[in-house]
Amino acid sequence: MSPRQFCLACLERQPPALFEAALWVAAEHDASLQPDQVLRDLNSLQQRIGASLPNLPANELAQALLRRLGELDFHEDDDSPLRPHSALLHQVLLRRRGQPLSLALIALELARRLDIPLLGVNFPGHFLLRVPGADHLLDPCGGRRLYPRDCRELLSRSQGADTVLQAGHMQTCSAQDMLVRLSRNLRQLHRLAGDYLAALKDAERVLQLAPPSMADHLARAELYQYLDCPQAERFDVQHALLLCDDPAQRMLLGERLRQLQAPRAVH
Numbered sequence: 001m002s003p004r005q006f007c008l009a010c011l012e013r014q015p016p017a018l019f020e021a022a023l024w025v026a027a028e029h030d031a032s033l034q035p036d037q038v039l040r041d042l043n044s045l046q047q048r049i050g051a052s053l054p055n056l057p058a059n060e061l062a063q064a065l066l067r068r069l070g071e072l073d074f075h076e077d078d079d080s081p082l083r084p085h086s087a088l089l090h091q092v093l094l095r096r097r098g099q100p101l102s103l104a105l106i107a108l109e110l111a112r113r114l115d116i117p118l119l120g121v122n123f124p125g126h127f128l129l130r131v132p133g134a135d136h137l138l139d140p141c142g143g144r145r146l147y148p149r150d151c152r153e154l155l156s157r158s159q160g161a162d163t164v165l166q167a168g169h170m171q172t173c174s175a176q177d178m179l180v181r182l183s184r185n186l187r188q189l190h191r192l193a194g195d196y197l198a199a200l201k202d203a204e205r206v207l208q209l210a211p212p213s214m215a216d217h218l219a220r221a222e223l224y225q226y227l228d229c230p231q232a233e234r235f236d237v238q239h240a241l242l243l244c245d246d247p248a249q250r251m252l253l254g255e256r257l258r259q260l261q262a263p264r265a266v267h
Helices: 003-012 018-027 035-052 062-071 089-095 100-113 148-159 175-192 196-209 214-226 230-243 247-261
Strands: 119-121 128-130
Touching: 003 018, 003 175, 003 196, 018 035, 018 089, 018 100, 018 175, 035 062, 035 089, 035 100, 062 100, 089 100, 100 119, 100 128, 100 175, 175 196, 175 214, 196 214, 214 230, 230 247
Parallel strands: none
Antiparallel strands: 119 128
């Protein structure tokens, strides 16, 4: 099977093998990566952290786990601009630097192995974690507790001062949701790095895993434009138009479609 097929098969397990699925995402971009080996190598990190956790009930250990990761130098990547290695999981493990979602995926896998209850929260701009039943969220970058006021400040910094905190921002998400977000992160990072073929792999994975959306089709159309593939670009613009509810945006997409359908000059 291809890395994409292995990734999808991981999501179909019960429960889904999220961490392994994320490794197969990385394997699409690094043919030398062997996910089974990374899974075995993680055993030493699991043992090291497990041996250092306090003697507390399992539902009180999530913050200690995150703090221990911070002590072992796992931190948010502060490179500017960010590079794809901040979202490719095997590189995050190697460098101990990554985006909040990538650090969260490592924490979630360790928590699963150590029987510590922990869930992902698809918070805008900065992925978060939650212990079931807790009155706060946890920052995967160090384990800081976040209450509603903290979440409003975090949302304001990442999305703008006028953004209103909603209950949906703080809901837990599925393994598939996390893999979609990881794929969108990688799509953006590869695009910014000028690696449009790599970004295209991520864009295709998003459209395979997520409900159809105008934004995701337009993101892939942009990549096809960079790669000079007008027929493929036209396909995504057509689908974006079908999914668009805004009259002004529909006019712009219609004009773009007409330009793509016009005969191209031969030189």
